[in-house]
Amino acid sequence: xxxxxxxxxxxxxxxxxxxxxxxxxxxxxxxxxxxxxxxxxxxxxxxxxxxxxxxxxxxxxxxxxxxxxxxxxxxxxxxxxxxxxxxxxxxxxxxxxxxxxxxxxxxxxxxxxxxxxxxxxxxxxxxxxxxxxxxxxxxxxxxxxxxxxxxxxxxxxxxxxxxxxxxxxxxxxxxxxxxxxxxxxxxxxxxxxxxxxxxxxxxxxxxxxxxxxxxxxxxxxxxxxxxxxxxxxxxxxxxxxxxxxxxxxxxxxxxxxxxxxxxxxxxxxxxxxxxxxxxxxxxxxxxxxxxxxxxxxxxxxx
Numbered sequence: 222x223x224x225x226x227x228x229x230x231x232x233x234x235x236x237x238x239x240x241x242x243x244x245x246x247x248x249x250x251x252x253x254x255x256x257x258x259x260x261x262x263x264x265x266x267x268x269x270x271x272x273x274x275x276x277x278x279x280x281x282x283x284x285x286x287x288x289x290x291x292x293x294x295x296x297x298x299x300x301x302x303x304x305x306x307x308x309x310x311x312x313x314x315x316x317x318x319x320x321x322x323x324x325x326x327x328x329x330x331x332x333x334x335x336x337x338x339x340x341x342x343x344x345x346x347x348x349x350x351x352x353x354x355x356x357x358x359x360x361x362x363x364x365x366x367x368x369x370x371x372x373x374x375x376x377x378x379x380x381x382x383x384x385x386x387x388x389x390x391x392x393x394x395x396x397x398x399x400x401x402x403x404x405x406x407x408x409x410x411x412x413x414x415x416x417x418x419x420x421x422x423x424x425x426x427x428x429x430x431x432x433x434x435x436x437x438x439x440x441x442x443x444x445x446x447x448x449x450x451x452x453x454x455x456x457x458x459x460x461x462x463x464x465x466x467x468x469x470x471x472x473x474x475x476x477x478x479x480x481x482x483x484x485x486x487x488x489x490x491x492x493x494x495x496x497x498x499x500x501x502x503x504x505x506x507x508x509x510x511x512x513x514x515x516x517x518x519x520x521x522x523x
Contacts, residue, residue, distance in 0.1 A: 257346030314423035340395030
């Protein structure tokens with residue numbers, strides 16, 4: 222996962238602009254490829270249109286999540302709406318997997334009985350799709366590290382770009398050799414690209430929802446670093462998780478040593494630990510309970 226960076230209103234406006242542009246172009250391209258696939262009898266074009274349809278869903282969910290995530294926290298949503306983007310990313314990935322099953326089944330049927338395909342028309346529509354997807358990919362590329370949801374939208378369009386390239390090649394092969402099975406081969410390639418591109422997206426979304434330790438954090442190293450803070454005898458009940466992409470939280474119990482207990486240095490130790498978490502581990506939401514006598518035995522097992 223990316224560590225993220227502070228966002229300005231200008232950053233958010235540019236992200237929204239890129240997503241809106243992608244949404245409008247994807248809608249036009251989806252209609253063109255569906256019509257072109259029907260007229261040319263090309264499964265590759267229909268498959269690409271189905272993929273573009275998921276792009277529409279991905280970009281629409283991204284737009285919705287970007288707006289929702291900016292809403293302030295409330296009494297009932299104390300962490301705000303950060304997880305909206307994670308839910309959207311998970312839905313995107315699940316829809317992509319359903320599309321893969323459909324494309325693979327139809328490609329297998331057509332490989333066994335290759336139908337006639339109009340290679341020239343297929344090539345023209347595929348070239349148009351390639352150019353549109355290339356433009357949208359370039360628009361989204363600079364924003365892909367800002368959130369998991371934006372990266373999901375970027376992966377959708379990137380895999381569609383690669384699929385369009387495969388369809389262009391298949392159209393050229395059919396036009397020059399008459400081998401119509403190239404259409405089914407291109408469809409299977411598109412399905413593979415969708416599967417590979419969505420796997421990491423779904424895995425990371427599930428990790429966030431399961432509150433797994435962020436990939437860049439080693440819990441043992443973090444515990445040792447916290448226990449090296451002067452005045453600390455022990456750190457236990459340590460938990461680290463992701464609120465959303467680039468925003469991490471920590472909770473722990475820190476036991477003060479006798480010297481810190483005697484001088485009442487709890488506040489200083491707490492401030493030092495919070496600074497260490499932010500500086501070295503990029504954890505900005507830190508909750509640490511200071512103890513002067515370990516209560517580890519009294520706590521429930523995890």
